[in-house]
Amino acid sequence: MLRHGPRFLLSRASAASMGWRRQFATDLPAETAGDSKFVEAWKKVIPNIDPPKTPSAYMAPRPPTPSTIPSKLTVNLVLPYSSILSGKEVDMVIVPATTGHMGVLPGHVATIAELKPGILSVHEGNDVSKYFLSGGFAFVHANSVADIIAIEATPVDQIDPNLVQKGLAEFQQKLNSASTDVEKAEAQIGVDVHSALNAALTG
Amino acid sequence: MAMAALRREGRRIAAPLISPQPINPIRSSIASSEYDTIPFAFRFVYIYIFRNRMKSVRNIQKITKAMKMVAASKLRAIQTRAENSRGLWQPFTALLGDTPSVDVKKNVIVTISSDKGLCGGINSTSVKISRGLYKLNSGPEKECKYVILGEKAKAQLVRDSKKDIELAITELQKNPLNYTQVAVLADDILKNVEYDALRIVYNKFQSVVAFLPTTSTVLSPEIVEREAEAGGKLGELDSYEIEGGETKSEVLQNLTEFQFSCVMFNAVLENACSEQGARMSAMDSSSRNAGDMLDRLTLTYNRTRQASITTELIEIISGASALEG
Numbered sequence: 001m002l003r004h005g006p007r008f009l010l011s012r013a014s015a016a017s018m019g020w021r022r023q024f025a026t027d028l029p030a031e032t033a034g035d036s037k038f039v040e041a042w043k044k045v046i047p048n049i050d051p052p053k054t055p056s057a058y059m060a061p062r063p064p065t066p067s068t069i070p071s072k073l074t075v076n077l078v079l080p081y082s083s084i085l086s087g088k089e090v091d092m093v094i095v096p097a098t099t100g101h102m103g104v105l106p107g108h109v110a111t112i113a114e115l116k117p118g119i120l121s122v123h124e125g126n127d128v129s130k131y132f133l134s135g136g137f138a139f140v141h142a143n144s145v146a147d148i149i150a151i152e153a154t155p156v157d158q159i160d161p162n163l164v165q166k167g168l169a170e171f172q173q174k175l176n177s178a179s180t181d182v183e184k185a186e187a188q189i190g191v192d193v194h195s196a197l198n199a200a201l202t203g
Numbered sequence: 204m205a206m207a208a209l210r211r212e213g214r215r216i217a218a219p220l221i222s223p224q225p226i227n228p229i230r231s232s233i234a235s236s237e238y239d240t241i242p243f244a245f246r247f248v249y250i251y252i253f254r255n256r257m258k259s260v261r262n263i264q265k266i267t268k269a270m271k272m273v274a275a276s277k278l279r280a281i282q283t284r285a286e287n288s289r290g291l292w293q294p295f296t297a298l299l300g301d302t303p304s305v306d307v308k309k310n311v312i313v314t315i316s317s318d319k320g321l322c323g324g325i326n327s328t329s330v331k332i333s334r335g336l337y338k339l340n341s342g343p344e345k346e347c348k349y350v351i352l353g354e355k356a357k358a359q360l361v362r363d364s365k366k367d368i369e370l371a372i373t374e375l376q377k378n379p380l381n382y383t384q385v386a387v388l389a390d391d392i393l394k395n396v397e398y399d400a401l402r403i404v405y406n407k408f409q410s411v412v413a414f415l416p417t418t419s420t421v422l423s424p425e426i427v428e429r430e431a432e433a434g435g436k437l438g439e440l441d442s443y444e445i446e447g448g449e450t451k452s453e454v455l456q457n458l459t460e461f462q463f464s465c466v467m468f469n470a471v472l473e474n475a476c477s478e479q480g481a482r483m484s485a486m487d488s489s490s491r492n493a494g495d496m497l498d499r500l501t502l503t504y505n506r507t508r509q510a511s512i513t514t515e516l517i518e519i520i521s522g523a524s525a526l527e528g
Binding site: 050098099102109112114142145 | 300
């Protein structure tokens, strides 16, 4: 056991020094101006505790607005349960905004769009992938990055037409027999979603 | 006469083995140096005390090891979901920026903690950061309120900030966490609490041994408009065209409410991961300590046992040699 002692000590020392070195590795991006203001204010009032981190420390900074229109649009489609597309370069996306379907091309003006349940189609070259979105928001930034945040997104080929018809009939009936405003609103939402699903399957 | 003395000695030795004295718990921790001063009849009692103590420490070791395994399996289950939800808040921070140093009148601090204990120091860290934020954002004309998720933070904050607690929610993890549940919770909070800025405090899960205390800030639609007009990080917000909804403020309100539920969902998942990771390392160090304690107890037990046997032998032999003359 004594023979292994020096080897053990050596490995522990090297691990400790490696850990020390790894602490300085900058895989987290540098803090922005707002954060440093927060950090300074914190240090003045509470000097003993380290300030908490903020979300911008965990995000890679976005690319700046280019001077010429880029050729491809970068799309991020995120759900609470997964990121379906992250940083994918495509030619065009068509988002189902509440004011109608909106096509987004590279160089589109910066927009914040509220989405209604409908189809999102992603065009890349000759491939078109369609997802049925439940609703959410879409941000198009000036640097040709589009963020689409939805609660659910299913590829259209995974939707069962029979269940759609059944659901539509059920919510129509609920809407007719609804008494309170809350019930009416819920039934109306159900009808909207199912008719959009219907349109998605047929259209 | 020698045989009678031996028989007497034999009976004296056998008696405590057959019917041990009732164990006196006060004497359970004795050093081996005190052993010689203890009267004979009590010596066998101490061996039983040692044995009982070792049994209970061994049980504790088994229990903490099992708790570590359970925490490890729960962590595996929830870690993938937390990592998948990390993309959810990034678009909001890209659009609205990260403004922890915003100066508003009504601050609400949402502290996320666990319901169960034995998870290391993460709940104390969250409470310390919440108190720090409270201190940072208190001043003339400013007010700060707490919304607490989880029993542990509630127990700590009720002690000195009882009047500032608006809402306390417990038993969040009774059913597996999903977005619908968190959305309903976020809706409750938004309806019942007046706020200009919501500051969510949670522990972000970096790795099984590292948890970073983090705070995310969600602003109310009025403050977003105010900051957009003032310029700075949100200054570019006015350049965005608004599609959908009748007015910009309606869309902004939906946007901030959606942002709050998304950020809460990620925060709750990250905190749950951190809780399981902290519990794993706490239980691991606990079972290691129990193992160390068991080793020490075994050594003293063996020494005690051998010393009592030696003493008996000496007494018998000296008794016998005294009889021989």
